[in-house]
Amino acid sequence: MKSHKFGFTSIDEYIATFPEETQKILKELRAAIKANAPDAQEKISYGIPTFFLNGNLVHFAAFKNHIGFYPAPSGIEAFKNELTIYKSAKGSVQFPIHTPLPLTLISEIVKFRITENLKNVKIKSSKKK
Secondary structure, rough: OOOOOOOOHHHHHHHHHHOOHHHHHHHHHHHHHHHOOOOOOOEEEEOOOEEEEEOEEEEEEOOOOOEEEHEEEEEEHHHHOOOOEEEEOOOOEEEEOOOOOOHHHHHHHHHHHHHHHHHHHHHHHHHHO
């Protein structure tokens, strides 16, 4: 496994640095995000995979014992009841690496973040007028 320092140029490159089982989980997470945010741009931001749609939408990363999912503090707050079984912080949640990803919940969070980002764009554009 390569060093997980900054310097990745693509999500594919990031995923390729992990063991096969972790790659499978990361690909599953990526596919769930893409399915719900097909217009989002994929990039590396803060050294980790990021989906961008009128601003950062969500980030994710792999660690030894968990997958980190970063939907911004608002995404965590909006789904705090559903996330109580996971370790979380202000803008992040940890999904244990040896349990199935909650793909339905992840999809709902992504949809929430899309709506939020689109609403923020409208607010910003109306303030410029």
